[in-house]
Each structure stands twice: as structure tokens, then as C-alpha cells.
Amino acid sequence: MYAQMVTSEGGKARDEMTPEERAFQDRIDRGERIEPKDWMPEGYRKTLIRQIGQHAHSEVVGQLPEGNWITRAPTLERKQILLAKVQDEAGHGLYLYSAAETLGVSRDELTGMLLAGKMKYSSIFNYPTLTWADIGAVGWLVDGAAIMNQVPLQRTSYGPYARAMVRICKEESFHQRQGYSIMMTMARGTPDQKAMAQDALNRFWYPSLMMFGPSDKDSVHSAQSMAWKIKINTNDELRQKFVDQTVPQARFLGLEIPDPGLAWNEEKGGHDFSQPDWSEFYEVLKGNGPCNAERMEARIEAWEDGAWVREGLMAHAEKRAAAHAAE
Amino acid sequence: MSSEWPLWEVFIRGQHGLNHRHVGSLHAPSAEMAIQNARDVYTRRNEGVSIWVVRSNDIAASAPSDKGPLFEPSNAKVYRHPTFFDIPDDVGHM
Ligand SMILES: [Fe+2]
Ligand SMILES: [Fe+2]
Ligand SMILES: [Fe+2]
Numbered sequence: 001m002y003a004q005m006v007t008s009e010g011g012k013a014r015d016e017m018t019p020e021e022r023a024f025q026d027r028i029d030r031g032e033r034i035e036p037k038d039w040m041p042e043g044y045r046k047t048l049i050r051q052i053g054q055h056a057h058s059e060v061v062g063q064l065p066e067g068n069w070i071t072r073a074p075t076l077e078r079k080q081i082l083l084a085k086v087q088d089e090a091g092h093g094l095y096l097y098s099a100a101e102t103l104g105v106s107r108d109e110l111t112g113m114l115l116a117g118k119m120k121y122s123s124i125f126n127y128p129t130l131t132w133a134d135i136g137a138v139g140w141l142v143d144g145a146a147i148m149n150q151v152p153l154q155r156t157s158y159g160p161y162a163r164a165m166v167r168i169c170k171e172e173s174f175h176q177r178q179g180y181s182i183m184m185t186m187a188r189g190t191p192d193q194k195a196m197a198q199d200a201l202n203r204f205w206y207p208s209l210m211m212f213g214p215s216d217k218d219s220v221h222s223a224q225s226m227a228w229k230i231k232i233n234t235n236d237e238l239r240q241k242f243v244d245q246t247v248p249q250a251r252f253l254g255l256e257i258p259d260p261g262l263a264w265n266e267e268k269g270g271h272d273f274s275q276p277d278w279s280e281f282y283e284v285l286k287g288n289g290p291c292n293a294e295r296m297e298a299r300i301e302a303w304e305d306g307a308w309v310r311e312g313l314m315a316h317a318e319k320r321a322a323a324h325a326a327e
Numbered sequence: 328m329s330s331e332w333p334l335w336e337v338f339i340r341g342q343h344g345l346n347h348r349h350v351g352s353l354h355a356p357s358a359e360m361a362i363q364n365a366r367d368v369y370t371r372r373n374e375g376v377s378i379w380v381v382r383s384n385d386i387a388a389s390a391p392s393d394k395g396p397l398f399e400p401s402n403a404k405v406y407r408h409p410t411f412f413d414i415p416d417d418v419g420h421m
Binding site: 035037038039084087088090091094095098101106107108163164167171307310311313314315316317320321 | 330331332334351352353354356357360367368371372388390391
């Protein structure tokens with residue numbers, strides 16, 4: 001997902017817990033929200049910083065593949081829409097960094113860790129957007145997959161994170177619909193345009209399935225995160241839901257999901273489908289995806305080129321405050 | 328040189344006649360910029376008619392451990408609620 005393979009710390013059996021830890025777990029089990037000043041286990045705090053930070057980085061880096069097409073959108077209206085969508089993603093990054101900051105880490109520290117390669121962002125944003133149809137596929141599939149994960153996270157145990165998710169979810173459905181609307185236009189267009197839409201689906205299908213992360217039904221990290229309610233569903237559950245939701249949408253477009261193994265399974269009430277190539281996923285996480293280097297370069301450049309603006313505005317504000325105080 | 332902008336809490340009045348409500352926070356060098364940024368992030372879909380910003384550092388907050396002393400006494404004063412008093416139906420609406 002936007003936060004993939006987050007390692008959690010501090011998994012303990014109930015009889016190994018301190019009384020404080022037990023009381024904390026009881027609060028979570030009762031469905032209470034944990035707020036910034038409440039006592040929390042160190043592992044809970046650290047795991048959340050990792051997860052929310054990775055989610056925030058994904059929102060910000062996720063602007064790059066779409067930003068690539070703002071100046072090349074086919075109409076002025078499409079350009080305005082895409083610009084608004086990408087602006088929303090900047091806002092999502094902000095909401096999430098703010099939530100992480102309530103846990104005692106600063107935004108600049110988080111940015112520093114991203115730029116130093118010590119924190120990750122979602123694997124999906126290391127794939128290129130080669131054609132305008134890719135912008136449709138990203139909104140439809142990538143934002144669609146993100147929604148699958150973010151909707152249940154509105155009920156996560158950490159208050160500021162849950163509230164950030166509520167705001168984000170309100171904006172996401174615009175994202176997915178604008179993407180699908182691009183796909184509809186392309187799929188109903190000329191044969192070349194339809195082929196372009198099919199090609200975008202072909203390239204984004206498996207990377208979208210990878211967004212949910214490898215199967216975690218046996219992962220101790222996931223078990224701990226689920227006990228803490230900072231993860232609500234298993235990766236496989238969400239992936240299944242995503243496939244079941246997307247197949248009819250593709251059919252409506254007259255496009256074909258690039259999976260010969262795809263079939264309706266009456267017994268389980270869902271589709272059978274092929275797994276993505278997980279070795280490719282691990283390569284992308286290691287930094288060897290098609291665009292990893294380019295994405296990091298763009299973030300580092302933005303950070304360094306923006307330094308004089310950040311410093312100048314701060315110096316100006318301090319000067320004015322001093323002048324005001326002297327009056 | 329570290330020039331991390333200070334953190335501000337943002338409050339928005341959704342409509343005339345309602346209270347300002349906390350909606351989130353952001354970084355900005357000054358109050359003016361904080362309002363500009365709040366406009367850009369928190370009122371992109373007609374969410375408000377007025378914005379307040381305040382430096383996060385300037386907010387004094389109660390501690391979770393004060394919950395008992397601060398709020399418990401009011402639980403004991405049930406007579407503060409109108410439902411405490413039994414008024415016969417014959418009296419009519421009150
Ligand atoms: Fe987003
Ligand atoms: Fe997104
Ligand atoms: Fe989005």
C-alpha cells in the first residue's frame with residue numbers, strides 16, 4: 001500500500017506485558033482512540049512514525065508521475081483537473097506529516113530520512129507515466145487501490161492518523177473518478193486511443209496489485225499492527241477486494257485485464273487471479289525500479305533548490321516580528 | 328542552517344453562525360503565510376468563511392492524567408441535567 005512492509009516493534013504476549021501496556025491494549029480493544037499526549041508503548045509510537053511517514057512520502061512522491069503530464073494534458077479542462085488532483089496529493093502529504101509530528105518527530109526530520117534513503121515510499125511511484133492514458137490508469141487503479149486501504153484506516157486507533165484519513169478519503173473519490181473518466185474517453189475514442197488505454201492497463205495492473213504488499217497472513221509484524229489497529233485488513237483481503245471491484249469496471253470500458261488466469265470463483269464469491277511478480281516488487285523496493293533514481297533526484301533537487309526560499313521567508317518573518325516588538 | 332518553519336494550528340468557521348473548529352495544522356514562517364497556506368490546503372472545496380491560526384507552541388493543554396480531577400466532579404452532579412427532575416405529565420410541556 002502507500003505504506004508497504006512496515007516492520008512493527010514490540011509484539012508481546014499479554015502475560016509479558018507491563019500493567020501500562022495491558023491497559024493500553026485494553027483501550028484499543030474497547031475501540032478507544034489514542035491521542036498524542038496519552039501514554040503509549042514505544043513500539044507503537046515508532047511503528048506509527050514509520051507507517052505514517054511512509055504514507056506521507058508516498059503522497060508527495062506520487063505527485064511526480066502525474067505532474068509529468070500537467071503541461072501536456074490534452075485540453076485546458078483536463079489540465080485544470082489534473083492540477084487540482086495533484087494539489088490534493090500535496091495536501092494529503094501535509095495532513096499525514098502533521099499526524100506524524102504529533103508523535104514527536106519533525107517534518108524536516110522525516111524529509112531528511114526520505115532524502116537519505118532511510119525511509120521508503122510506495123513502490124508504485126517508481127513506474128513511469130508514458131502516455132496520457134497512464135494518467136487515467138493511475139487515477140483509476142492507483143488511487144482506487146489507495147482508497148481500499150485508506151477507508152478502513154479511518155477507524156485506526158491513533159486519533160490524528162484516523163482524522164487525516166477522513167479528510168483524505170473525502171478527496172480520493174474525485175481522484176478515482178477523474179481517472180476513470182479519462183479511461184472512458186480513451187476507450188470510446190479511436191482504435192489507437194483505445195489501444196493506448198489497454199496498454200496503460202497492461203502496464204499498471206500488476207504494479208497496482210503490488211501496492212498491497214506481499215501476502216502477510218503469516219507475518220508477525222502485521223499481527224502486531226493489527227492488534228494495535230494501525231492495520232485493519234490483511235494485504236490479501238484488500239487485494240481481493242480491489243480485483244473484485246476493478247474487473248467489472250474494466251469490462252465496462254471494453255478493456256481486458258492482462259491476466260489469463262483471471263476467473264470468477266463461485267465458491268469463494270470472488271475472482272481467482274494471478275499474483276504479480278514479487279521478485280520485481282523486491283527489486284523496486286531495493287531501488288532498482290524504472291524510476292527510483294529519477295524520483296529521488298527530483299525530491300532532492302526540490303529540497304535543495306527551495307532552501308533559499310524557506311530561509312528567506314523565515315528571516316523576513318523574524319525581522320518583521322522584531323520590528324513589531326520594538327514599536 | 329536549520330530553518331524549519333514553526334507549526335500552526337488551523338481553525339475554520341464552516342458557515343456563518345457556527346464556531347471555528349480545529350481542522351489541522353501546517354508549517355509557515357508567519358501568521359500571514361499560515362493563513363494563506365490554510366486557505367490553500369483546508370478550504371479548497373468551500374469548507375469555510377473564516378480562518379484562525381495560532382502557533383502550536385502557544386496552546387496550553389490539559390494533560391490526560393488530569394482527566395479525573397477536571398471532569399469527574401461534573402459526573403457526580405446529575406441534578407445539572409433537566410432529566411434529573413420528575414415532572415408529572417399533567418403539567419404539560421416544560
Ligand atoms: Fe492521496
Ligand atoms: Fe494518491
Ligand atoms: Fe489520490
